[in-house]
Every structure is written in structure tokens, then in C-alpha cells.
Amino acid sequence: MKNELARRLGALVVATLLLALVPLATSDYALHIAIQILLWGFVYTAWSLMGKFGLVSLGHGAFLGIGAYASPLLWNYAGLTPWLGIPIGILAAMLLALIIGYPCFRLRVVGHYFALVTLALSQVALLTIVAARDITGGSLGMTPKAVGHSWYALQFPEKPYFYAIALAVWVFGILIWHFVDIGKGRAALDAIAEDEGAAAAIGVDVMREKLRVTLASAALTAFGGALLSQYFMYVNPDTLSGIGVSLQIVFAAIAGGMYSALGPTAGGLFTIALPEILRVTMGTNFVGAANTIYGALLVIFIIFMPRGVIGLIESRLAAAPARKISKEPAA
Amino acid sequence: MDIYLFEAIINGILLGGVLALLALGLNLIFGVIDVVWICYAELVMCGMYMIFWLHSFFGWPILLASFAAILGVAGLGVLLHLLVISPILGSAPINQLLATGGMLFFLQSLATLLFGTDFRNIGVRLPLIELGDIFISYSRLLAFGTALIGAVALYLFLSRTYLGIAMRAIAQDREIMGLMGVDQRRVYLITSAVGGALAGLAACLLVLQYDVHPFIGLSFGPITFMICVLGGLGNMIGGFIAAFVMSQIIAVGGYYFSIEISYVLAFVFFIVLMFIRPQGLLAR
Amino acid sequence: MAADQNGQRSLGEGAMLTLCNISAGYGSFRALFDVSLEVGAGEAIGVVGPNGAGKSTLMRVISGMLRASSGELVFEGRPLTHVPAHRIVEAGIAHVPEHRRLFARLTVEENLRIGAFLPQARRHYVERSEWVYALFPRLLERRRQLAGTLSGGEQQMVAIGRALMSKPKLLLMDEPSAGLAPLVVDQVFDLVRRIREEGYTVLIVEQNLQQVLDVVDRAYLLEVGRIRLSGLSAELKKNPAIRKAYIGL
Structure with missing residues (x-):
């Protein structure tokens, strides 16, 4: 277990150092794309914490939206710094996750x-969000009051700052993923995904394990939403909440591979790069x-590769013989 | 009683008819094939565009266009089953749900690509009926009546015909249907067609009341899912009753607050009921 | 062994149903090994053996619920080895499955109607159902009741009635006495006898060896997926090995 952790951490450190060099070499446009990939990759990773244990949530748009709206609202109307606004948003998302999760899990x-x-x-x-249009701006969205470069307001017009933040947060997300993957809860969650009744019978506290992973997932998602709104300096209900976003999250995580640490990020690479490529090559008419x-x-x-791109690559390589092939997604 | 409140209640009942129709279709498919079509409301959207197209561009009479749309959406249902569902019938149920979620995305954005995000309407508006001081939309009344007839027809089909009884039986024991001489694949195809046709019928009724746009499915889809879960997935009678309960909450909530708040209220009601009766209103 | 010699003969000649070297299993687990047997028209044949011998698997192969991994299955001169279940019913084989498997939330009458799903059976629904009700008057009283609310014996009647609705030439019965009280078991075997007298060809799988040997003409003994013995019922009843192992004498 110790070795496995060291190996994974080593790989992550190397990857992070390489990614940290990116701002030195590239343009603002490339950084803009990279920031989005990292932040969305973080959100997708947060979703896959639940998804890979068979807890398929189509409600992450809600957590993302709460995180995205909380800090701009508190900043604009109460003058509260995002350093407090973001945690409040995260807590609100966790509360909502609890309100939904508890009855769902208790009643199976x-x-x-x-x-x-x-x-x-x-x-x-x-x-x-749309109904509260008087304060949220409804479907037109809203903009946090801009103050220029400010640590207090967490606003940075210069891209490299946000790139560093996005990278750090993304690394944090991957660490959490590994933590859950090799942690004690893993076996319990696998057992639950396999057969909830049987898991309960062998002494797994089904409720606690499910709630823990759900709250963690909701919290990280809200965090990602908050950073996305800080970065874009604009929030809009359609891009940060609702079914469309929920499905986009699910799509990216599955396409990239929700059973692999880097799978959701690969999904992010795809969902951010594809529309950009289409926009550049075919123009905005093809929206x-x-x-x-x-x-x-x-x-x-x-239909054809439920384990995603990274999952497919991993199983093709099958380089590390110690790694057991994890099971197919269970319902 | 406040006359406007009364009107809201009447409108709630009328809205309930269409929602009940949608819930019936979704429950039929879930009951027989054990799959949830997340993109069900998007099939309705496709039907509405079909009518709009046939009527506004090709000048087909509205009745003919409606009939064509019912057949067209039934065809879409069959295609959906053949191309998306049947290759993954054996895999985890959640995969089937997500695959139809992908179809939701696909249909929505395809509609955006083809028709843009403009609101379109067929330019047919039926008159209002005046009953004393109350105004009732004729198109809503028509929708309600047709939905009820559709529900009764479905009930008769399921209780009187061999195929209908087989559809009810298949949900109880899939494996032995072959021993009864029932070809499961054929029953699935027919069910998909009937489910599609019900979505097409709903499209005919909704196109008289609402403008078509690529995201209209989102106005009906989530509430339909809530209704089905509330009534117990696959339980047609439960879904039918839940449709009227939910439509009342939406109509009356919309009267007191706003339409968005009324949906939020419906959702809160839904969550509270999930606490009390997790297997649905009419749990067996 | 007799079964093996039967397998050597030209397939289907004289017999209504012929199984030749059938092997089958679930995934990597093999439940049947080269099983051969024959059922002649008008015969009642038993397949007996202990729990887990592969008896139900054998039935599932015949009715098409499970594909044989090798071997051949011929019914009335027609090869049926890889034919799906619903076509096998059409050919005239009806299967009363293990544990009855009624549609519990449908009425008795609806269960019978499902049994008559095939177009050829639908045409004769009225006369067939009258015949089934005459055979089991109990079901006529209960025909509007949900099948799940009936007693075990009554459920077995519905299961048999449902299979008979398709007017089969061959009736497969999988452990009709399982899970029933001794008195009811006697009734069930009476039923089997009556169905025989109606002229049906019956292939019955049972653990209840003593009683089934009273009903059938011939029987095969199946153990761990292989046919061990076969012969006329009267002979098997006298076979010392069988008496010792299965009848408890």
C-alpha cells in the first residue's frame, strides 16, 4: 500500500512539474484553454468519485451552480471576500447533497x-437561479464586481496566476481521487456497488460510506464551480447549472474513463478542445x-467502450501486472 | 373562491392530462424493456418540429401533419431501441440510462443546428372557451381529452389484447417469455413504437399550446421523471395519479408565486414524498 | 449403455424427440456431458436424479432457454439445436418450468392467455381454455384471481394449464412436485397421469423417484450431468442400486 502510494505520488509530481512549465512557453490563448481543461478536469474528477462506485448522479449541475453563484453573490451584495464566499458555497452544496443524499441512501x-x-x-x-432573477440576473447571468488584480477579491486578469491556481486545485483533485482509490473506504464502496444488501450484511456502514463520498464529490464540484466563476468573471445558469451541464460532466468522465485517475481530465481535454477546434475551423455558425x-x-x-479512453489505454498497456483489472461498472 | 385560483386549478387538471400521457409512455417503456428513456421529452420536441415543418413549410393540413408526426416519433422510438438500447440491453441499467442521456444531448443540439434557437410556432391558435367568468383554453381542453382517450386506449390494449398482456407479463418474468412463444425482441420493438407514438401524440397536443425550440424538452422532461418516480417507475396507474398531483402543484404554485418557483415547490414535494414513500405513491 | 447406442442410430428415426450427445453449461461451468435420450410419440419418460444433476439444465436446453454447446436436438425430424425458445414452442414443445414461474400479478385467466400467445393457439383459445378448466375445475372458480394469491397446488395447475394452452405435442415438466405438501404431491402426480391419458407425450424431470416411476413408461437416471442408467420403469424400480440410493429401501 505504501509503495503503491509512493509510485502514484511520484508520477503525479513529475506531471505537475511538467505542467507548471507550460506558462513559460505558451500564449495567453493556450493558457486560457489549459485553465479550462484543468478546472473542468477537476470537476469531472469530483464526479467520478461517485460515478465509479455506481452512484450515477445527474445532479452535479446543482452543486456546480451553487459553488459558482455563492461567492459572486456574496461579493457583490455583502462585500464578502471569496476567501469566505467560496467555503460558504461549498458548505451550501454539501448541505444540499446531505438533504438529497440522506433520504436517498436511507431508503435505498x-x-x-x-x-x-x-x-x-x-x-x-x-x-x-432563474427565478431569483432580481439578484442572480436570471438567465442573462451575472458578473462579480471587478477590482483588477487582487488577492482579496481572488481576481487576476493575468492568466498565469489562474493557471497556477487551476493546476494546484487539479493536483488536489487527483490526490483526493487516489486517496479514495487506495483508502479504506474503497473496499466498502466496491462492495456496496456490487450488492448493497450483502455489503450491509458483512458490516459495511452503507449509509456512512455513501454519504462520505457524496459529500466529498459535491464539495469538490462546488469548489470547481466557484473557481470557474472567479476565472471567467461571469456566471450563467445554462453553462454552470442544469441538466445540460450535468450530462456534460457525466459524458466527460465516462468518455475519458471514470475508473482511471486521469480519465476525467482526458474527458476535460476533449470537451474543451472539441468546441474550440470546431469554432476555429468552422466558425460560430456551427455552434x-x-x-x-x-x-x-x-x-x-x-455502447462500445464503457471504461473510457484512458481505461482502454490502460487495459491495452496492462503494463503494471500488480494492478488488478477493476470490474465493469455496476448498477 | 378566487376566480383566478379556480382557473389555475382547472388549468392544472388540463396540464395533468398531457403529463399523464408522457408518464404513461415512459412507464410503459420502463415496465416492458426495463430502460428509462431520459430523452423522452426530446422525442416530443422532435415531434413538434415535425409538425411545424410539415405544416409551415410543406403546407400539410395540421391533422395530417399531426398524424405523420405520431408515426414519425414512433419510428424514432424504434430507431432509438435498435441503435442505442438493444446493443446494451445486457449491460448495467445505468449505462442504458446514460446512453439515452447522450441522445438527449444529441437531439437537443441537432435541433439547434437544424433550426437554430428561435422559438417557432405553427400559427394555429385555438379560441378560448368562456364559462361564466372563467376562460379555458380550447387547445388545453383538447389536449386533456385526447390524453384521456389515449390513456383509456392504452389501458384497453394492455388488458384485452394478447400483446398487451404479454407486455405486462414480461416485466414480471423476462426469462420465461420465450416458453410462452413470445419473441422478446419483437415485443420490445412494438413497445418502443407505442412509447414513441405516445410521445408523438403529446407533441401534437403541445404544439397547439407552446412554441417549439430545441430546449422545450427540459420544460417537460424533468417533471415527467419526477412524476414517474413518484408514481413508482413502471406503475402506470401511480404515474397517472402523480401526474395530476404534480400538475396541480405547478398550476396553483404558479398562481401564487412564479412558474419557476412552482417547479421548485413540486420538487420539494417530491423530495418530501421520497422520504415518506420511497417506492412511490402507490407502492406495492 | 443403452443411451449411447441410441445416439448411434440415425437421428430422429421413430422417436418424437431425440437428443444426441448434448453438452451444455453456464459460462465455464459445464452441467451436461454428452447426454443422449429419446422420447417416442405417446410415451411418458422420466429423467430422475439427485439435486444438481443437471435435470433442469436438460429441460432448458430442450425448450431453447439455454443453448447446447455441442450435440444435436431433433424434434419430429426437425433439427432444433439452435432455435430460439419461442420457435420451439411453435414446433410443439411446451415447458412447465421449475418453480412454476407464474406471472404472479396477472390473473389466472391472463396467465392462460399468455400460454396461448402463438397465433395458432389464439385461434383455439376458447375451446382450449374450456378444456383446461374442465381438467382443473378449481381454476375456473379462481380465474379472476391473481395467480400469486393461489396455493402451491393451484399454482402448479395454472403452470400446467398455461403450458397446455399452446396445444403442445410434447409437454416438458420440471419438478412438478417440488415445494409442495405430500398430499398435494399426490394430486400433482394424478394430474400427470390424467394428462398422459389425454394422449400427451410427457417428459418429466423429478427428484421424487418413487412416485415418478409409477407414472412414466421409461426413465433415465442423470448424475452429475451424465446419463448413468436407463430402462423401463418396472426394471428401474427393481434395480438394487437405485433402490439403495434413491428409494431408501
Whole structure:
């Protein structure tokens, strides 16, 4: 276990150092893309914490939206620094996760039911934001009051600052992923994903394990949402909440591979790069095309390679013989 | 009683009819094939565009266009089953749900690509009916009546015909259907077609009341899922009743607050009921 | 062994159903090894053996619920080895599955209607159902009741009735006496006898060796997926090995 941890950490350190060199070499545009990939990769990684144990949430748009809206709202209306606003947003998302998660897990709402309940949740978060249009700006979105370069307001017009933040946060997300993957809860969660009743019978505290991973996932997602709104200096309910975003998160995590540490990030690479490439090569008229392609690819991925791109590469390489091949996604 | 509140209640009942129709289709598919079509409301959207196209561009009479849309969406249902569902029938149920989620994305953005994000309407508006001081939209009444007829027809189909009984049986024991001489794949295809046709019928009714745009599915999809879960997935009667409960909450909530808040209220109600009755209102 | 010699003969000649060297299993687990047997028209044949011998697997192979990994299955001169279950019913084989497997939330009548799902059976639904109700008057009283609410014996009647609705030439019965009280078991074997008298060809799988040997003409003994013995019921009843191992005398 110790060796495994060291090996994983080593790989991560090397990757981080390499990525840290990126700002020295590239343009603002490339940095802009890289920041988005890292931040969304972080969010997708947060989702996969639940997804890989069969807890398929279609409600992460709600957590993302809460995180994204909390700090700009508190900043604009109460003058509260994002250093406090972001934690408040994270706590709010965790509270919501608790309100939804607790009854679902206590009453064994699983599979289809869980997905549909959380799906409704994400749409309700969107509607709430739209309904509170007097303070949130409704579907037009809102902008945090800009103060220029400021640590207090967590606003940096210069890209390298945010790149560093995004990189640090992303590394944090990957660390959490590994922590969950080799932690004590892993076996319990695997058992739950396999057969909840059987897991409970052998003494697994199903409720506690599920809630823990759900709260962690919701918290990280809200954190990602907060950083996305700080970076863009603009929040909009359609891009940061609702079913569309929820499905985009699920798509990216699955396409990249939710059973691999870097899978969700690979999904981020794809979901950010694809629309950019389409925009550059085909112009803005082709605006719906990226989503059309996502949708079609999501279907194709689920049918032909449910373990995602990175999962496929890993199993092809199968380089480390010690690593057991983890099971197919369980319902 | 406040006349406007009364009107809201009546409108709630009328809205319930269409929601019930959608819930019936979704429950039928879930009950028989054991799959949730997340993109069900998007099929309705496709149907609405079909009618819009056939009527506005090709000048088909509205009834003919509606009929074509019902057949067209039934066809889409069959395609969805053949291309997306049947290759993954054996895999984890959640994969099937996500694959249809991908279809939701796909259909939505394809519609954006083809038609843009403009709101379109077929330019047919039916008159209001005046009953004393209350105004009732004729198109809503029509929708309600048709939805009820559709529900009764489905009920008769499921209780009287061999195929209908087989559809109810298949949910109880899939494996032995072959021993009864029932070809499961064929039943699945027919179910997908019927489910699609119900979505097409809903499209005909909704196109008279609402403008079409690529995201209209989101106005009906989530509430339909809540209704189905509330009624117990696959339980048609439960879904039917839940549709009217939810539509009342939306209509009356919309009267007191705003339409968005009313959806939030419906959701809160849903969560509270999940606490009390996790297997749905009419749990067996 | 007799079964092996049967397998050497030209397939299907004279017999209604012929199994030749059938092997089958689940995943990497093999449940049947080169099983051969024959059922002649009008015969009642038993397949007996202990729990886990592969009896139910054998039934599932015949009715197409499970594919044989090798071997051949011929029914009335038609090869049926890789034919899906719903086509096998069409050919005239009906299967009363293990544990009855009724549609518990459908009424008795609806269960019978499902049994008559095939177009050829639908045409004769009325007369067939009258015939089944005459055979089991109990079911006529209960025909609007949900099948799940019936007693074990009544459920077995529905299961048999449902299979008979397709007007099969061959009736497969998988452990019809399992899980029933001794008195009810007697009734079930009476039923089997009556169905025989109606002229049906019956292949019955049972653990209850003594009683089944009273009903059938011939029987095969299946142990760990292989046919160990076969012969006329009267002979098997006298076979000392069988008496010792299965009848407890």
C-alpha cells in the first residue's frame, strides 16, 4: 500500500512539474484553454468519485451552480471576500447533497431512481437561479464586481496566476481521487456497488460510506464551480447549472474513463478542445455541432467502450501486472 | 373562491392530462424493456418540429401533419431501441440510462443546428372557451381529452389484447417469455413504437399550446421523471395519479408565486414524498 | 449403455424427440456431458436424479432457454439445436418450468392467455381454455384471481394449464412436485397421469423417484450431468442400486 502510494505520488509530481512549465512557453490563448481543461478536469474528477462506485448522479449541475453563484453573490451584495464566499458555497452544496443524499441512501434509492432524483435536482437548481432573477440576473447571468488584480477579491486578469491556481486545485483533485482509490473506504464502496444488501450484511456502514463520498464529490464540484466563476468573471445558469451541464460532466468522465485517475481530465481535454477546434475551423455558425458530437459520442462510448479512453489505454498497456483489472461498472 | 385560483386549478387538471400521457409512455417503456428513456421529452420536441415543418413549410393540413408526426416519433422510438438500447440491453441499467442521456444531448443540439434557437410556432391558435367568468383554453381542453382517450386506449390494449398482456407479463418474468412463444425482441420493438407514438401524440397536443425550440424538452422532461418516480417507475396507474398531483402543484404554485418557483415547490414535494414513500405513491 | 447406442442410430428415426450427445453449461461451468435420450410419440419418460444433476439444465436446453454447446436436438425430424425458445414452442414443445414461474400479478385467466400467445393457439383459445378448466375445475372458480394469491397446488395447475394452452405435442415438466405438501404431491402426480391419458407425450424431470416411476413408461437416471442408467420403469424400480440410493429401501 505504501509503495503503491509512493509510485502514484511520484508520477503525479513529475506531471505537475511538467505542467507548471507550460506558462513559460505558451500564449495567453493556450493558457486560457489549459485553465479550462484543468478546472473542468477537476470537476469531472469530483464526479467520478461517485460515478465509479455506481452512484450515477445527474445532479452535479446543482452543486456546480451553487459553488459558482455563492461567492459572486456574496461579493457583490455583502462585500464578502471569496476567501469566505467560496467555503460558504461549498458548505451550501454539501448541505444540499446531505438533504438529497440522506433520504436517498436511507431508503435505498439506487440506480435509475437515484439518477432521476438527481436529474430533477439539477433542473430545480437551474430554475431557482432563474427565478431569483432580481439578484442572480436570471438567465442573462451575472458578473462579480471587478477590482483588477487582487488577492482579496481572488481576481487576476493575468492568466498565469489562474493557471497556477487551476493546476494546484487539479493536483488536489487527483490526490483526493487516489486517496479514495487506495483508502479504506474503497473496499466498502466496491462492495456496496456490487450488492448493497450483502455489503450491509458483512458490516459495511452503507449509509456512512455513501454519504462520505457524496459529500466529498459535491464539495469538490462546488469548489470547481466557484473557481470557474472567479476565472471567467461571469456566471450563467445554462453553462454552470442544469441538466445540460450535468450530462456534460457525466459524458466527460465516462468518455475519458471514470475508473482511471486521469480519465476525467482526458474527458476535460476533449470537451474543451472539441468546441474550440470546431469554432476555429468552422466558425460560430456551427455552434450546436460540438454538443451534437458529444451526444453521439457519449452513446457510442457507452455502447462500445464503457471504461473510457484512458481505461482502454490502460487495459491495452496492462503494463503494471500488480494492478488488478477493476470490474465493469455496476448498477 | 378566487376566480383566478379556480382557473389555475382547472388549468392544472388540463396540464395533468398531457403529463399523464408522457408518464404513461415512459412507464410503459420502463415496465416492458426495463430502460428509462431520459430523452423522452426530446422525442416530443422532435415531434413538434415535425409538425411545424410539415405544416409551415410543406403546407400539410395540421391533422395530417399531426398524424405523420405520431408515426414519425414512433419510428424514432424504434430507431432509438435498435441503435442505442438493444446493443446494451445486457449491460448495467445505468449505462442504458446514460446512453439515452447522450441522445438527449444529441437531439437537443441537432435541433439547434437544424433550426437554430428561435422559438417557432405553427400559427394555429385555438379560441378560448368562456364559462361564466372563467376562460379555458380550447387547445388545453383538447389536449386533456385526447390524453384521456389515449390513456383509456392504452389501458384497453394492455388488458384485452394478447400483446398487451404479454407486455405486462414480461416485466414480471423476462426469462420465461420465450416458453410462452413470445419473441422478446419483437415485443420490445412494438413497445418502443407505442412509447414513441405516445410521445408523438403529446407533441401534437403541445404544439397547439407552446412554441417549439430545441430546449422545450427540459420544460417537460424533468417533471415527467419526477412524476414517474413518484408514481413508482413502471406503475402506470401511480404515474397517472402523480401526474395530476404534480400538475396541480405547478398550476396553483404558479398562481401564487412564479412558474419557476412552482417547479421548485413540486420538487420539494417530491423530495418530501421520497422520504415518506420511497417506492412511490402507490407502492406495492 | 443403452443411451449411447441410441445416439448411434440415425437421428430422429421413430422417436418424437431425440437428443444426441448434448453438452451444455453456464459460462465455464459445464452441467451436461454428452447426454443422449429419446422420447417416442405417446410415451411418458422420466429423467430422475439427485439435486444438481443437471435435470433442469436438460429441460432448458430442450425448450431453447439455454443453448447446447455441442450435440444435436431433433424434434419430429426437425433439427432444433439452435432455435430460439419461442420457435420451439411453435414446433410443439411446451415447458412447465421449475418453480412454476407464474406471472404472479396477472390473473389466472391472463396467465392462460399468455400460454396461448402463438397465433395458432389464439385461434383455439376458447375451446382450449374450456378444456383446461374442465381438467382443473378449481381454476375456473379462481380465474379472476391473481395467480400469486393461489396455493402451491393451484399454482402448479395454472403452470400446467398455461403450458397446455399452446396445444403442445410434447409437454416438458420440471419438478412438478417440488415445494409442495405430500398430499398435494399426490394430486400433482394424478394430474400427470390424467394428462398422459389425454394422449400427451410427457417428459418429466423429478427428484421424487418413487412416485415418478409409477407414472412414466421409461426413465433415465442423470448424475452429475451424465446419463448413468436407463430402462423401463418396472426394471428401474427393481434395480438394487437405485433402490439403495434413491428409494431408501
